[in-house]
Amino acid sequence: MLLEMRDIRKSFSGVQVLRGVDFSLKAGEIHALVGHNGAGKSTLMKVLGGNYADYDGEVRLDGEEVRLGAPRDALQRGVAIIYQDFSLVPDLTVAENIALGREPRGRLSGTIAYGRLRDRSKQEAERLGIALPMDMPVRRLGVGAQQMTEIVRACSQDVRILVMDEPTARLAPAERELLFATMRRMAAEQQVGIVYISHFLDEVRRLADRITIMRDGAVVETGAGSSYTVDSLAKLLVGHEIVASLRPTQAGGAADGAREALNVRGLSIHGRPPIDLSIRRGEIVGLAGLVGSGRTRFARALIGDVRSAGRVEVGGRLMKRRNPERATRYGLVLTPEDRKASGLALTSSVEANIVASALGKLLATAGIVHPGSRARMALDMIQRFAIRPPARKKIVGQLSGGNAQKVLLARAVASRPKVMVLDQPTAGVDIGAKAELHNQIRLAAQQGAGILVISDDLDELLDLSDRIVVMTAGAMSGSFRKAELTRASLLANMSRLPGRA
Amino acid sequence: AQQGKRIGFMIWNTSVPFYSNLIKTAKETAEKNGLKLDLQSGNGDLATQISIVQQFIAQQVDMILIAPSDPKGIVPVIRQATAANIPVMAVNTKADISTGAKVVTYVGVDDFVFGQRQGDLVVKAVGENGKIAYILGKLGTSAQLDREAGLMDTLKKHPGIVVVEKQAADWDNSKALAITQDFLSKYPQGAVNAIVDQGPEGVNGANFAVGAGRTDVKFIMGDYPLDVRNAIIKGTVYGTVDQDPAPQGKVAIEDAILSFAGKGDQIPSPNHYLDLPTITKENVEKYPAAWGG
Amino acid sequence: MTPVDGDSAAIRREKAAWRWASLSTYALAIIFVLLLIGFCLWVPHFATWANFANVLQRNSIIGIVACGMLLMIVTGGFDLSVGAVGAMSSVVAAALIVQVSMPLGIVAALLLGLAVGVVNGFFIAKIGINPFVTTLATQVLVTGFLFVGTAAQPVYGVPESFTVLGLGRIGPIPIPTIIFAAVATVTWAILRFTTLGHYIYIVGGNKTAARLAGINVDRVILTTYALGGLFAAIAGVVLLGQTNIGQPASAADWPLTAIAAVVVGGVPLSGGVGQVWSAVLGTLLLGVIANALNLIGVSPFWQPAVTGAVILVAVGLDSYQRKQRELR
Amino acid sequence: MTPVDGDSAAIRREKAAWRWASLSTYALAIIFVLLLIGFCLWVPHFATWANFANVLQRNSIIGIVACGMLLMIVTGGFDLSVGAVGAMSSVVAAALIVQVSMPLGIVAALLLGLAVGVVNGFFIAKIGINPFVTTLATQVLVTGFLFVGTAAQPVYGVPESFTVLGLGRIGPIPIPTIIFAAVATVTWAILRFTTLGHYIYIVGGNKTAARLAGINVDRVILTTYALGGLFAAIAGVVLLGQTNIGQPASAADWPLTAIAAVVVGGVPLSGGVGQVWSAVLGTLLLGVIANALNLIGVSPFWQPAVTGAVILVAVGLDSYQRKQRELR
Ligand SMILES: Nc1ncnc2c1ncn2[C@@H]1O[C@H](COP(=O)(O)OP(=O)(O)OP(=O)(O)O)[C@@H](O)[C@H]1O
């Protein structure tokens, strides 16, 4: 056995998060770890990564008991981890981030050979078939490219155990397939043991030799990958039947004559081709595109966070001098793709984050907040979005990834917007919660909002949207009614170069 | 002979109120005599002061007046000035000439004597036996060091007088008040006879003490601004030593003019000491406040 | 979706943990109380009301400044110009009180303080100069104008009755302390009950997130610095009440002392968190230590060394247990 | 992987923007040069080598301190104890030079500076007290010990030949400036070539990421503060070379001035970025402004006001275009 973890327990100031977890990994095996948001998957892997000095239980590597008190202990034993929340250094280049902590030494002792560092990082990326702008500071990349950077970094280490905590949550289909091929190769050729955490249960089933299911800080069961179906996995990890709620409550389906919620005319960023888009009230429009196709930039330009020319009308009102604050006042809100860097105030409570956009408009008179209605709104949202733990005073930075994502969506919904732009809204959300989130999104649409969903999850787009527009290289290259599309045709449209659409 | 001559005047810190009248009289005297006076603040920092003197040297002024924050630390640049044939005069704070540095003269008073005079006031206030508490200025400044040495020198001759407390108030009114309050808490009625402050900052403490009924303590200040004068008239402060800055500025420029005129031998040297009266209720009416009046 | 609500044992455990965590948040408060008890027992003259009143009175000024500083620190900034603003306020108030009238002097001083705060906020929020450079520059600017206006001379002549504001008492309680308590209460209320207060935390926690969430970040920052300037001006008026002269060169050590009070109270300079009681606690901790050292009669040469050591130990204990806890 | 390369026009545009962006990184340098040219044309006595040499000589000390400060700022901290360390270094060097020998004095002073830096680093990295409190406390502590050791009296008696270090020249170049250049070069080399330098950026950019990548964060921080202490001690020895006396109360304004120099040079206090030339540029900018105002003969009362305004305008132009650029 490459890795054995026995009876692992971990608590945060008294709250037990892992309650005696057993987990094992063989060399050359892909072992999937699934569970609902907040089940404790990331925490278990952080124990393995040496993040916590104060866990209870036993960790054996190659049969030898080890105590992992610091990240270095794990690294030295060949454990590489791609953490769920990016651990990149924003002002360093992609190449430097790939080499983080393993910089090639120069001829003089204590120096770094930057030339070699860059070449090596480039080679490593190429070996995996990934193209990244090596000299660009990571802060300027979209989340997709950031995720790829992390993947290159982890895969290029001399590893025996590779842990990937939701690596595909923010990857588009092409990148996913590439990643899966890499994983299979590493497992087969280099006998690396891979722990794979994901909420995409079909992927998990396809990929994993074994699957371990966690619920509320404990293991439910471990079994062979082939012995599960998506439905049986879903049932096991959520703990009850969810099949019913997986089905849409009835699509929003705006009537064709409905008034326009959003009307964009000739929006042009930095002199790029102008973009037109209109969304009716009650309509859910999907925005598909490859990594780096400019969807996020478009979304940010809409709310005025990026300078752009053109007209944006919200609910029939022309937005003059666009900026995020005005946009919010007009009823146009955005949930950013990167919840940690630009989404949430991590040091503030769940409640403070949820009410942030609604506060001025809905919860205060003359600048004085109504404490009662604030708490009510927070509790209502916590319940509607099934945020757990359901504690409104919990610091957001201490939530699990999926739950933080829910807080972000709850914030947008709470402000009762006319138009919501959701950038990767369900990244890292578990299958049960995802269905709930979709229902909440549909509910918002039914109540009259126009919704633009940006997602790399094609199934989600196909499932949720009434209409899908495709973006390639910063321009709108197509618009399709849902009935016209299949997964395959959508993929084909996304990859088509502009001009040939 | 002096018409159009340029004088550079480095003052150790112009933001200290003490210097404002000195600056005023120096400027007036210079203007009246057709001199160009370039005033610069040393910001209380010796290194800055040195660089300002160097700048005067580079500008080739005709004379450099200095009020340095340390008598010895300024010596190296005095030598540089001498080497560049620019005469240097010390004003208000001395420059050390024991190692052969050349200055025209020193215009001002002696802080050591200042401390001695404060000592005389103490004796006058409490007699041969008594306990006093002492509030210092900013530690390490030359006024603090020399005034303390002078006071101790006088008190040596009066062994019945004991200094029971020393604290530093950094020439700050609020801090002086706080320290006074703590002294009064610690020494109840009759346990301390006088509080001596190196500067004028203790006035608020004196007023506070009287307000709190502590008339048993006599307050002795240093320097003579308006509020000290008022406090002496009112009786909350016993007395002070008046180092009047105004004549220093005037006399310094006058001495410079003498030197330009080649009448250097008429300048008292090495020290041109000015008057240093002690002020109490008896003579307070005769002396207008040194500044703020 | 499994509702966690059923699991009442978990909730109970959750509550116990909460209590434990909040206990250790109060580590510094506990250290403060222990220090206080120690001083009461071993420092003569310490445990008298007269002494307490003195300590309260003299630290109220820096406490008022610290409340404003707290707001700015929570947004992730700070203000080095509070000293200059305090001095300005005391000089302007003194000059106008002498020449015109008391109410006008006070109001003008406060308005000017507010104005300097607005200027700070404008440069930080709209122009994007960082708080350090901005407030250092305004500090220097304001001080400069004061020197020009007064020729570095103090302004004398404020009627002695005015000292009631700085030295007077209502019953046993010093008036500056009442003002401090009022300012602290206002600060607390702002942070607790107003939209501004909510936004201050979010802006301090993540400026980008705040902006994208539709918060007018610039306005929040501007208002915060305006309040900081106003509070510094209030402190300046109280200072005038203590010294009765308007001194252009006074208050130079306010910025560092006020920041120290807030930070010693446990608020990180990185922003996003912080409570009023930290500012109050930090102010009192520093004030009580200085007072005790005076009463013990520690030599002025030793005082700084001892102060430094005590701060290191007190804050060190607090930080160390925090760091241990953070290691999760 | 679909490379974006297909869209070559977009990439060209992107690249042009990039070039423009790096040009505008040098906005402050350009402002500095314009200022310099203006002063040369309009300020009498400014454009002489004697004056330049003076400016260089007097700002070298703070420049040396600023280099160390830069390192600490890049890690996300700063050091308020550099002034105390500088004073300590000059006092200790003076005392040992007088009583024992010159080399021993210098070496001991530098080692002591290093030691204080290590203590700072220890409290910050290992105990987890924040840099503000730690370095404020050590500043007070060190100053205290200096006062105790010297009774606040300056140490006299250093042979006058020693002033060559502070006031002498090699050819036309002041010796302090040569030392400053050496220190700046060393700092540049550390940041540019060494593992330590690289790790300083990483630790400042994202401490968690650094720790997870197996970097010994504590050691990096400790080393940085140690270097900061060492540089401050070097500056202290040069100061002694200028004043020839060891003054326990000197150098009090170093911390703020050095931080100001670095920050004016364009380095944010939030850490993760910063280059040596910023520290050098900031130092020279402040130095040249002060010099020009002196030469013009601006009254000392007006000087601070004018300085503040000039800084606001110079840094404001820089920050404003930076802020605009962020909006892309
Ligand atoms: N630093 C922390 N302090 C307090 N509680 C924490 C902390 N980190 C995690 N938790 C709690 O531990 C629990 C498990 O979190 P974990 O991140 O392991 O979940 P997860 O299974 O990875 O969920 P997700 O699928 O959403 O990523 C959550 O309830 C979370 O709130």
Ligand SMILES: Nc1ncnc2c1ncn2[C@@H]1O[C@H](COP(=O)(O)OP(=O)(O)OP(=O)(O)O)[C@@H](O)[C@H]1O
């Ligand atoms: N893989 C990449 N390679 C090169 N540049 C990239 C990449 N990903 C993003 N970028 C940069 O980001 C810009 C636009 O990205 P944006 O984030 O708007 O796109 P996106 O479609 O949302 O992609 P993502 O899936 O990465 O979020 C591009 O012009 C490019 O400069």
Ligand SMILES: [Mg+2]
């Ligand atoms: Mg997780």
Ligand SMILES: [Mg+2]
């Ligand atoms: Mg995107």
